[in-house]
Amino acid sequence: MARSAVQINPRWPGGIAAGLVAFLTLGTLAAVASRAQWANGLGPADWAAVRFTVSQALLSAFLSCLLAIPVARALARQHFKGRSLVITLLGAPFLLPVVVAVFGLLAVFGRGGIVNVGLGWLGLPEVSIYGFHGVVLAHVFFNLPLVTRLLLQGWMSIPSERFRLAASLNAPIGPLLERPMLRATLPSAFLVVFLICLTSFAVALTLGGGPRATTVELAIYQALRFEFDLGRAALLAMVQFTLCAVAALFTWRAQVAHAIGAGFDRVVLRFDGSRTLDLLIIAAAFAFLMAPLLMIVLRGVPNLALLPSDIWWAALRSLTVASLSAIICITLALGLSLRGSALVSIVGVLPLAASSLVVGTGLFIVIYPFANPTLFALPVTAIVNATLALPFALRAIAPVIDGISRDYGRLAISLDMGKFTWISKVLLPRARRPIGFAIGLAAALSMGDLGVITLFAGNAQETLPLAMYRLMGAYQMDAAAGAATLLLGLTLTVFWICDRGGRINAEV
Amino acid sequence: MLKCEELNMSQGAFQLSADVAFPLGQITAIMGPSGAGKSTLLSAIAGFVTPQSGQVLWHDRVISGLAPGKRPVSILFQDNNLFPHLTAFENVKLGLPKGHAKAKSSHQQISDVLGQVGLGDLHSRKPAQLSGGQQSRVGIARIMIAARPVVLLDEPFAALGPGLKAEMLTLIRKMLLDDPSMCVVMVTHDPEDAKHAADLVAWVDQGHVAQPAPVDRFFAQPSAAVAQYLGTIKPTL
Numbered sequence: 168m169a170r171s172a173v174q175i176n177p178r179w180p181g182g183i184a185a186g187l188v189a190f191l192t193l194g195t196l197a198a199v200a201s202r203a204q205w206a207n208g209l210g211p212a213d214w215a216a217v218r219f220t221v222s223q224a225l226l227s228a229f230l231s232c233l234l235a236i237p238v239a240r241a242l243a244r245q246h247f248k249g250r251s252l253v254i255t256l257l258g259a260p261f262l263l264p265v266v267v268a269v270f271g272l273l274a275v276f277g278r279g280g281i282v283n284v285g286l287g288w289l290g291l292p293e294v295s296i297y298g299f300h301g302v303v304l305a306h307v308f309f310n311l312p313l314v315t316r317l318l319l320q321g322w323m324s325i326p327s328e329r330f331r332l333a334a335s336l337n338a339p340i341g342p343l344l345e346r347p348m349l350r351a352t353l354p355s356a357f358l359v360v361f362l363i364c365l366t367s368f369a370v371a372l373t374l375g376g377g378p379r380a381t382t383v384e385l386a387i388y389q390a391l392r393f394e395f396d397l398g399r400a401a402l403l404a405m406v407q408f409t410l411c412a413v414a415a416l417f418t419w420r421a422q423v424a425h426a427i428g429a430g431f432d433r434v435v436l437r438f439d440g441s442r443t444l445d446l447l448i449i450a451a452a453f454a455f456l457m458a459p460l461l462m463i464v465l466r467g468v469p470n471l472a473l474l475p476s477d478i479w480w481a482a483l484r485s486l487t488v489a490s491l492s493a494i495i496c497i498t499l500a501l502g503l504s505l506r507g508s509a510l511v512s513i514v515g516v517l518p519l520a521a522s523s524l525v526v527g528t529g530l531f532i533v534i535y536p537f538a539n540p541t542l543f544a545l546p547v548t549a550i551v552n553a554t555l556a557l558p559f560a561l562r563a564i565a566p567v568i569d570g571i572s573r574d575y576g577r578l579a580i581s582l583d584m585g586k587f588t589w590i591s592k593v594l595l596p597r598a599r600r601p602i603g604f605a606i607g608l609a610a611a612l613s614m615g616d617l618g619v620i621t622l623f624a625g626n627a628q629e630t631l632p633l634a635m636y637r638l639m640g641a642y643q644m645d646a647a648a649g650a651a652t653l654l655l656g657l658t659l660t661v662f663w664i665c666d667r668g669g670r671i672n673a674e675v
Numbered sequence: 676m677l678k679c680e681e682l683n684m685s686q687g688a689f690q691l692s693a694d695v696a697f698p699l700g701q702i703t704a705i706m707g708p709s710g711a712g713k714s715t716l717l718s719a720i721a722g723f724v725t726p727q728s729g730q731v732l733w734h735d736r737v738i739s740g741l742a743p744g745k746r747p748v749s750i751l752f753q754d755n756n757l758f759p760h761l762t763a764f765e766n767v768k769l770g771l772p773k774g775h776a777k778a779k780s781s782h783q784q785i786s787d788v789l790g791q792v793g794l795g796d797l798h799s800r801k802p803a804q805l806s807g808g809q810q811s812r813v814g815i816a817r818i819m820i821a822a823r824p825v826v827l828l829d830e831p832f833a834a835l836g837p838g839l840k841a842e843m844l845t846l847i848r849k850m851l852l853d854d855p856s857m858c859v860v861m862v863t864h865d866p867e868d869a870k871h872a873a874d875l876v877a878w879v880d881q882g883h884v885a886q887p888a889p890v891d892r893f894f895a896q897p898s899a900a901v902a903q904y905l906g907t908i909k910p911t912l
Binding site: 574575577578580581582583584585592593596597 | 721722723742743744745748749750752755756758759760761769770772773817821
């Protein structure tokens with residue numbers, strides 16, 4: 168067979184990046200396992216954590232998908248002023264630091280929150296946000312907007328001509344157009360949410376805990392932090408990997424091609440659905456997602472000026488870690504995107520299944536023979552955060568790099584353009600938008616991280632989320648509200664600056 | 676002379692063999708039904724497809740082992756001929772041979788070729804700010820500045836109207852008149868393009884590239900397959 172001689176992208180950076188990611192996910196797990204004493208297997212409490220993890224992840228993913236369907240459909244078929252702002256704001260919870268979101272959810276659904284106050288007025292008993300349903304509620308809060316946006320993309324990809332044709336034939340739109348699209352889109356959306364919830368740590372740490380509400384990741388934390396039982400931590404991490412792999416396999420089997428065909432990109436005019444009902448659904452979803460944010464700001468702004476200096480230092484450390492994390496993440500993502508093979512795609516999703524705590528512990532074990540690992544708490548946190556953000560950065564960058572290479576690779580080769588010129592003059596300028604977005608995303612996710620830092624940081628290495636968590640633990644709720652507002656503001660600003668930076672002069 | 680010597684390529688069920696020569700100072704049109712292998716032939720000459728056997732020669736020197744950018748070949752594709760984020764000037768500059776781009780004289784050189792294709796005052800425009808015809812002119816200016824003797828045109832003007840297409844082909848003809856040591860090979864679906872712009876026509880069909888024939892003879896005495904393609908005889912029912 169005649170073979171294509173086109174290859175403009177250098178392949179070696181992808182090889183190095185793939186090796187690093189494999190080391191950071193599987194290698195660190197091996198490092199932890201190698202130090203483990205395997206006398207004890209998993210106990211009943213560990214299996215309870217596995218059951219809790221799977222059941223809460225299943226229910227969270229199911230509810231997120233179930234609730235997102237009417238919201239996405241309403242957004243797809245209704246056009247109103249501020250629609251694009253609503254869609255943009257739907258992205259906010261994904262960027263929101265978990266500890267801040269939990270603080271906001273507590274202000275709405277917690278003891279003394281507006282929901283319980285309302286229930287009290289009606290003479291109804293209070294609801295508790297802690298435990299299984301609290302964890303599920305928080306996960307739905309985080310993931311409902313994510314699934315809504317994924318489904319909305321699916322809805323918008325149905326060509327307007329199909330809706331017009333269905334309307335002219337008076338054919339049912341649901342079974343004819345929407346169900347095939349959902350059948351193609353929902354499995355992967357379900358998997359993403361399931362995986363996020365499967366590896367959930369900070370939500371379980373703040374709203375769960377105790378023998379009846381412990382996730383596997385939280386059990387790993389307890390094994391490392393309180394018992395320093397590396398064997399148990401490694402075993403639990405392997406269980407987590409297996410769960411994620413099985414989930415990925417199921418979803419892959421359930422996935423079907425979306426064979427709706429291409430259209431002519433006309434504005435989608437819909438002839439079905441009740442406008443009033445759709446707007447009510449959108450308003451309800453918006454209120455559910457925005458009320459906690461509003462509560463944080465209302466409670467936190469008056470306390471900003473009263474924040475002690477160590478909180479500001481923690482904020483500076485968080486900014487430093489986030490910057491470093493974003494640089495590492497984008498370097499890995501670019502390297503992997505340039506390579507773009509199936510193997511690299513697999514390596515790129517490994518971090519979704521990895522335990523951040525095991526990655527961090529593995530790195531500490533690797534560092535230990537050479538230096539005092541606690542001195543490296545912040546760099547290790549940056550590396551772990553970069554690894555965890557990698558799948559999302561790859562999803563933003565890889566298709567764009569692939570498209571640029573496909574569209575302009577032959578032209579560049581025919582012009583004898585060197586690889587450096589290709590990357591600096593064509594690839595990076597043309598991929599500015601997704602690169603800016605990915606840097607912003609990696610930085611924002613790192614800003615809000617409350618994972619590996621909880622294991623190893625001393626007071627002098629506290630990041631802002633950790634400082635805020637400790638304030639909440641000490642019931643200094645006013646200071647915590649101020650810290651939450653600061654963290655929220657910094658996270659959104661960092662994301663906005665990077666995302667905006669990518670858009671400047673990227674008009675074509 | 677550009678030669679394809681016993682060139683054989685296959686991709687799945689598709690097979691193409693070529694044993695043809697393209698003379699200097701002339702425009703050779705490659706015609707044939709869709710999927711016949713016209714673009715594949717150009718890709719093999721340009722180096723984007725590696726054939727199983729055979730070789731491509733330029734003045735009896737084998738060039739099939741060279742990377743696409745190292746061949747004495749400029750190519751314009753059907754689309755994506757310009758980088759959208761670069762100005763017309765920057766797009767043309769990419770055509771300069773390596774080492775020449777930083778020379779002081781390069782600025783004047785680029786301005787000159789842009790002037791020759793009628794874009795003297797549109798240096799700083801990006802492709803999106805240019806019309807389809809102007810974009811094609813930028814591509815031609817880049818071919819001119821690259822000064823590579825083999826020019827391959829893979830239907831780059833197909834989306835232009837007849838008037839603009841004729842203008843572009845006139846520019847190509849002018850380039851050839853200025854430097855008769857060049858060799859131009861263009862793929863086209865349109866018999867009118869071949870009649871007006873080409874000197875020779877090579878017919879590609881059923882996996883085989885025929886030797887180029889003078890354009891008058893090709894259209895005056897068409898083979899049965901060519902006649903059917905041109906619609907001059909009715910297909911047998």
